[in-house]
Amino acid sequence: MYTRSEMLDVVTVDGHAKGIVTRNLITGEIDTHTGHAVLLATGGYGNVFYLSTNAIGSNVTAAWRAHKRGAFFANPCYTQIHPTCIPVTGDHQSKLTLMSESLRNDGRVWAPKTVEIAEQLRKGTIKADQVKEDDRDYFLERKYPSFGNLVPRDVASRNAKEMVDEGRGVGGSGFAVFLDFADAIHRLGKDAVAAKYGNLFDMYYQITDEDPYKQPMRIYPAVHYTMGGLWVDYNLSTNVPGLYALGECNFSDHGANRLGASALMQGLADGYFVIPYTLGDYLAQIGPKPVDGKHPAFEQTKQDVIARINKLLALKGTKTVNEYHRDLGHIMWEYCGMARTEEGLTKAKGLIQALRADFWKNALVVGENEEVNPALEKAGRVADFLELGELMVDDALMRKESCGGHFRLESQTPEGEALRDDEHFAFVAAWEYKGDNQPEVLNKEALDFEFVHLTQRSYK
Amino acid sequence: MNLTLKVWRQKNADVKGAFVTYKAERISPDMSFLEMLDVVNESLILKGDEPIHFDHDCREGICGMCSLYINGHPHGPKNAITTCQLHMRTFHDGETIVIEPWRAAAFPVIKDLAVDRSSFDRIQQAGGFVSVNTGVTIDANAIPIPKVIADEAFNSATCIGCGACVAACKNASAMLFVSAKVSQLAMLPQGQPERWSRVQAMVAQMDAEGFGNCTNTGACEAECPKEIKMTNISLMNNDYFSAKLFREEHVHEHASGE
Ligand SMILES: Cc1cc2nc3c(=O)[nH]c(=O)nc-3n(C[C@H](O)[C@H](O)[C@H](O)COP(=O)(O)OP(=O)(O)OC[C@H]3O[C@@H](n4cnc5c(N)ncnc54)[C@H](O)[C@@H]3O)c2cc1C
Ligand code: FES
Numbered sequence: 023m024y025t026r027s028e029m030l031d032v033v034t035v036d037g038h039a040k041g042i043v044t045r046n047l048i049t050g051e052i053d054t055h056t057g058h059a060v061l062l063a064t065g066g067y068g069n070v071f072y073l074s075t076n077a078i079g080s081n082v083t084a085a086w087r088a089h090k091r092g093a094f095f096a097n098p099c100y101t102q103i104h105p106t107c108i109p110v111t112g113d114h115q116s117k118l119t120l121m122s123e124s125l126r127n128d129g130r131v132w133a134p135k136t137v138e139i140a141e142q143l144r145k146g147t148i149k150a151d152q153v154k155e156d157d158r159d160y161f162l163e164r165k166y167p168s169f170g171n172l173v174p175r176d177v178a179s180r181n182a183k184e185m186v187d188e189g190r191g192v193g194g195s196g197f198a199v200f201l202d203f204a205d206a207i208h209r210l211g212k213d214a215v216a217a218k219y220g221n222l223f224d225m226y227y228q229i230t231d232e233d234p235y236k237q238p239m240r241i242y243p244a245v246h247y248t249m250g251g252l253w254v255d256y257n258l259s260t261n262v263p264g265l266y267a268l269g270e271c272n273f274s275d276h277g278a279n280r281l282g283a284s285a286l287m288q289g290l291a292d293g294y295f296v297i298p299y300t301l302g303d304y305l306a307q308i309g310p311k312p313v314d315g316k317h318p319a320f321e322q323t324k325q326d327v328i329a330r331i332n333k334l335l336a337l338k339g340t341k342t343v344n345e346y347h348r349d350l351g352h353i354m355w356e357y358c359g360m361a362r363t364e365e366g367l368t369k370a371k372g373l374i375q376a377l378r379a380d381f382w383k384n385a386l387v388v389g390e391n392e393e394v395n396p397a398l399e400k401a402g403r404v405a406d407f408l409e410l411g412e413l414m415v416d417d418a419l420m421r422k423e424s425c426g427g428h429f430r431l432e433s434q435t436p437e438g439e440a441l442r443d444d445e446h447f448a449f450v451a452a453w454e455y456k457g458d459n460q461p462e463v464l465n466k467e468a469l470d471f472e473f474v475h476l477t478q479r480s481y482k
Numbered sequence: 483m484n485l486t487l488k489v490w491r492q493k494n495a496d497v498k499g500a501f502v503t504y505k506a507e508r509i510s511p512d513m514s515f516l517e518m519l520d521v522v523n524e525s526l527i528l529k530g531d532e533p534i535h536f537d538h539d540c541r542e543g544i545c546g547m548c549s550l551y552i553n554g555h556p557h558g559p560k561n562a563i564t565t566c567q568l569h570m571r572t573f574h575d576g577e578t579i580v581i582e583p584w585r586a587a588a589f590p591v592i593k594d595l596a597v598d599r600s601s602f603d604r605i606q607q608a609g610g611f612v613s614v615n616t617g618v619t620i621d622a623n624a625i626p627i628p629k630v631i632a633d634e635a636f637n638s639a640t641c642i643g644c645g646a647c648v649a650a651c652k653n654a655s656a657m658l659f660v661s662a663k664v665s666q667l668a669m670l671p672q673g674q675p676e677r678w679s680r681v682q683a684m685v686a687q688m689d690a691e692g693f694g695n696c697t698n699t700g701a702c703e704a705e706c707p708k709e710i711k712m713t714n715i716s717l718m719n720n721d722y723f724s725a726k727l728f729r730e731e732h733v734h735e736h737a738s739g740e
Contacts, residue, residue: 077539111512117541228567342527388527394535394593
């Protein structure tokens with residue numbers, strides 16, 4: 023196992039992936055590794071939003087490097103925003119914690135009916151349990167009587183946002199709605215609720231210092247999963263022969279809207295049921311020849327990696343990399359988050375380009391390569407996020423329909439639900455890299471449905 | 483709130499370290515302990531200084547990466563949480579907080595507060611898995627397991643491998659960690675075929691890594707953020723003893739139920 027090493031590039035020889043370049047995160051050594059094939063299982067890119075439920079170390083670098091070596095990046099704008107996360111408390115926030123989906127089995131989501139009551143709750147002059155039943159809007163139950171609190175994640179998230187936009191949000195910041203267990207505790211007893219959700223309630227208490235047995239939880243949507251990723255075929259092969267992508271780093275399986283629990287299923291399917299067979303097929307085709315680690319492509323790729331590290335280390339500006347990351351996150355969340363418009367996305371594109379240009383001028387990267395240097399590690403990752411962010415915006419601009427997690431305000435049903443445009447957009451968008459600061463080229467993979475036909479979703 | 487931090491700084495394993503004092507100013511009680519360190523680090527970077535290095539990843543108590551010996555306790559003063567789950571409201575304005583790395587010969591310092599815990603990886607690689615090919619998927623109810631046993635195995639499996647048990651122990655023993663990893667499999671049917679070889683291999687690796695022995699003090703159990711119980715150690719000792727009574731191949735025949 024190579025722990026504490028980061029892959030920074032893919033080596034291709036005659037168009038086939040034949041190895042990788044890594045940096046040893048302790049010594050700074052840049053190594054090349056050869057292989058008959060390269061399998062990426064490097065996870066999702068939700069941290070492009072700065073705040074997400076993902077681990078701090080999650081990033082897009084491996085997939086992005088592969089993309090820049092020719093692998094198509096598919097549906098980058100498809101992001102899952104999970105409805106039940108603990109709300110942000112301030113600018114110091116470094117990550118968001120998810121409260122499990124299962125809580126919506128027994129918890130009831132509500133917001134106050136009026137802006138006035140919401141204001142009192144925000145100021146703390148009244149507490150949630152003092153809000154009368156008649157003054158509460160169980161908005162999911164009201165709007166979706168047959169699914170109620172169990173509507174899919176994208177619908178629950180958008181509705182919470184709507185409450186906040188109307189001024190009915192709660193909590194100090196106003197960016198939250200309630201998830202209330204009072205009924206469940208009354209119906210099942212506190213012990214039964216504790217047996218089911220005790221660990222989650224404890225976690226909530228640790229973070230917020232509020233007891234969810236007594237006061238409803240405050241929740242707000244947060245970025246959780248990225249359905250987009252490297253384009254792969256049914257064999258999990260990218261369009262670069264010998265380069266495979268498994269798990270969240272590929273785009274497959276979830277379309278525009280991942281359902282709960284299916285990411286771990288995908289991990290099993292990709293790793294256990296698919297790749298052992300499809301990889302063997304590729305190896306049989308290329309035959310048992312040793313990989314020549316002396317091929318100039320290895321040294322060339324290594325030099326590219328070193329040059330980029332030196333370029334990052336030469337940044338001696340005035341703004342920390344973390345600040346750039348936070349700024350990018352704000353742009354992405356504001357304009358490429360739960361609701362997207364042509365106008366907002368166009369603005370975001372300009373903002374990201376400007377931020378990226380500023381990064382390469384004014385960022386501050388301390389330390390050296392030949393040591394443990396988290397500032398350098400982070401700089402490389404944020405530099406990649408600054409490129410990915412623009413592609414996400416391009417993808418969202420191109421897709422004028424609403425689809426799953428991608429909600430374009432211009433494309434709604436009369437009832438305000440996501441409206442697809444299957445005539446024009448029933449395709450996977452696979453983007454092709456064409457060089458730095460060049461527009462990427464869109465390849466379309468048509469989606470054909472033979473047995474189950476596309477219809478409008480309804481949870482009424 | 484404003485705090486004084488006494489932080490262990492050490493360039494790498496080969497040089498001596500020392501405490502350095504920092505001020506942490508305008509800290510919100512809602513911040514996590516690691517977010518407080520983020521704030522300090524941002525100000526260090528802006529001054530051109532090297533940030534304080536510490537391990538972290540999930541920041542929600544599930545990955546086992548964060549560590550830190552805070553005011554004499556692994557993962558700080560509160561019970562049953564990791565450092566990333568510790569919030570600043572636990573401390574009071576003006577307090578001095580002492581922050582050290584895990585200290586154990588088998589966990590050499592990488593830099594500042596981060597230590598090399600790859601010895602745990604090697605113990606796991608020595609046997610902490612099931613290598614029997616599982617074949618096709620079988621129905622969940624095909625191998626019934628009593629709920630009490632399933633629950634116990636689950637409790638053992640909640641060990642996140644952070645190493646707080648080693649840091650807490652005066653002998654720097656890894657028995658709580660290793661026993662949790664042994665027990666979670668020893669209690670379940672899937673773990674049986676390799677039960678006896680596993681415990682021997684993992685204990686041998688634990689000894690080779692230079693961890694100390696267990697003297698039943700119980701500091702590990704008291705400090706474990708996941709409340710892993712010392713009964714795991716009893717179970718492991720029992721299995722180890724049983725395994726040593728037989729030659730390994732006999733153990734295998736025995737285990738396969740002849
Ligand atoms: C809080 C949370 C809860 C979730 N709960 C559920 C759930 O209940 N059910 C469900 O189905 N899904 C859930 N998901 C989603 C699911 O966990 C993830 O989609 C899944 O774990 C992704 O697995 P993966 O192997 O593709 O990637 P990851 O598990 O993200 O692994 C990627 C690995 O690659 C490493 N890596 C990345 N880049 C590099 C590089 N350049 N060089 C070297 N290494 C690199 C990373 O360090 C990491 O170890 C949850 C996700 C989160 C964040
Ligand atoms: S950072 Fe993962 S357990 Fe603390």
